[in-house]
Amino acid sequence: MILDAKHAMEQKLFRQFAETEFTKEIQDELDQTGKFNWEVFRKMAKYGFCGVRIPKKYGGAGGDYLSFALMVEELGRVDAVLSIYANTSNSLGGGPLMLAGSEEQKMKYLPPLASGEKIMSFALTEPGAGSDAGGIATTAVEDGDFYVLNGRKCFISAAPIADWAIVFARTDLKSKGSRGISMFIVDMKQPGVSLGAPEKKMGIGGYPTCDVVLEDVRVPKENLVGPLHKGFSVAMQTLDGGRLAMAALAVGIAQSCLEESVKYAKERKQFGRPIAEFQGISFMLAEMATEIAAARELVYNAAVLKDAGKDSTQACSMAKYFATEMANRCAYKAVQIHGGYGYIKEYKVERLYRDARITSIFEGTTQVQQMVIASQLLKK
């Protein structure tokens, strides 16, 4: 896709920022310590990254999905986890509010998310409700002006640093599956909210993830987001945009795999010549480049469909399915091209291999995307 002047400028900004600010030292530190880097986060927020897709009225930049996808891709090309830093407020954190929040809720919560002053996490997954998100067991029972929440959420990204969380809980205890689920804004500092130990992850270190335990958490009724019992459809719509972003992240990771591989294949000599001169290597590069180009078009197309207000559920799932599996294939090839060095932490492809792996799992596994695509095909 040929980008228009505005999107081309945004792409340039994101690329320039990532290449300048995301130094190797910062990337290594994130990967090794797993600690959130507030300094980089605040700098990204200062330039409006946290509010790319949040309307201007609520303190954001008012950009569209294409701008958002370009940001996630370009930041992810340099560092996957730092791309996620800028992603959350525009996607799973701010997304439910943008879709279903009341005017008061948008005015109260979106500006501090856009400015990076506050962090909102998205608490849907539970130990017994992963791909089967409708199987959640967390409950919210009405009690006067409050709802009382009880349950356990797991794999909640950014929970240890979040100020608030969008928590999905069953409000109609008689109904099953995706019905009778509602969304609440929960203050993470409030009594009854506790955190599990930070998870030790394979990749994307530096964005802490843990369980969130809710024990008799009294949430004021004004914190109910959207209509009662109708939270699940908002969750699914939010995940549509989230999938698009994760597909963009996968394209960024794959692009980095390709760039590292091209550079290495030209430098590394075996049998008296650069390994790039061997067809076994050069064909892998050609395959990577072609798959990346195809995935990028799927991502941009899904973004444009979303921006045009068209039904994009299938397009977002196709983009995520293809791009994330493709990123895994590229990461495999990148490590393969690097040989033994690709298995050593000093080389970026070692981390790319680990970072790529999560993309086909979170925000709906590949198999869930296939279910979505197939169900769209078969319902016609």
Next chain:
Amino acid sequence: MKIFVTVKQVPDTTGKVAVNPDGTLNRASMQAITNPDDLNAVEAALALKEELGCKVVALTMGPGPAEAMLRELLAMGVDEGVLISAREFGGSDTFATSQIIAAAIDTYGVDEDDIIFSGRQAIDGDTAQVGPQIAEKLHLPQVTYAGEIKKECNTLLIRRMLEDGYMTVKVQTPCLITCIKELNTPRYMSVLGIEECFDKPIRVMDYAALKDHPLIDATTIGLKGSPTNIYKSFTPPVKGAGTMIEGSAKESAGKLVSLLAAKHMI
């Protein structure tokens, strides 16, 4: 109060430099970037804008595509762009260029408390002449090599960075300041800035807009009006990395002497 910033689109020196038969640069075949020192000038202007709330106007002389550079500056926070562009201005040397830009600034209007910021020099010509010449032609005081700028009422306190020290100069507005890279770190564009930059004004000043200005004379603009002619253009060879000599003072002095002797320098 307003601040003018003069900016130039230059070829990215990381690419190959292409030259026209007349010795001028073939800009069309090269990647264009904003001259790095000019970005320091823009940053200085935007920092003062944040402090004082004044308007910042970026001016550039160049062909139509230079508008894209002005848009990027608008996305950084500049309020208005002025594109000085006409066939008659093409091929101008520093003398003719400063003549035209000075006429454009004068046509725009310089008030008592206005400031003009320029980059020290452009990376394509390395002359460092256009800024000072604009000041001369507008009869304004100028301070070059600014490494620190403080505004105090209608004066500016400038720390001029020189090779062997610095000089603090107080200058009254309106004035022209040339900025060096040590002055600041230019900001990036912001996402909101990009979303809004296409709604900001870019004023085009062509030959018709400037031809009646006293500084504009057909004999002093463009290639024909340029007293300097380019004899030869070339990319300077990249200097190799220096050699660090380590060890005690006596040892390293000994090594240095033998290295210099080997090169017949002593």
